Amino acid sequence: MPLLRSKKNTGRDAEKRAAKWLTGQGLSIVERNFHCRQGEIDLILLDQETLVFTEVRWRKHQSYGGALASVDQHKQRRLINAAQHFLARHPEHHHRPCRFDVLGMEPDSQQAVLYQWIQNAFYSE
Template sequence: MSMQGAGFENRAAAWVQQRGWQVLLRNFRCKVGEIDIIALDGECLVFIEVRSRGNPRFAGAAASVDRRKQRRLLGAAACFLRAEPACRHRPCRFDVIAFEPRQSAADREPLWIRSAFTA
């Protein structure tokens, strides 16, 4: 992960915590993929993908979470739930926190897409 990518993940984690969510884990990795942030929003387990784009000529950060990436996130979430039986009973959702080029300044709010996709 690039230093800039880590910075955006740090900003996303802080943004999540400011909303009262509990960050359980960051950068969960397994053989099928990675999840940037796993958090609790009340009773809901939230798998969060953090995306950023620095160049406005490319597709937006949120749009970069394509079907292939979604499948990898779903697989990684399944790995996490197998590894953490205590979390299996919780409702789950997949959110995207995106930092678009115009939102690159440190004081800008990210674009939050709640329930960006479903299993």
């Protein structure tokens, strides 16, 4: 898969790559691009019995900060609110433990993609 080029498609392409990479790590996809009034969650996956709400971040340059740095408190709050909304809509997942991950992606010097997977990147209060 060629590296991401078009700004318009960058987010969509990054999320496709992320989904493929995470399923390769043993997770299974529950939902992609969950939208609600409270926010959006890029990927919702299962890691065994744990429901994983994942924010995907493509970084063209490290000079702008890493993936975790780009998910500030405001973004975390929106993700938490969206996750609560997802759980309200999907009671079949109420029994599952949940976590919030961030998957950072960036090109390396050979134009391959480097992945930085931060599990339990932040917690709901």
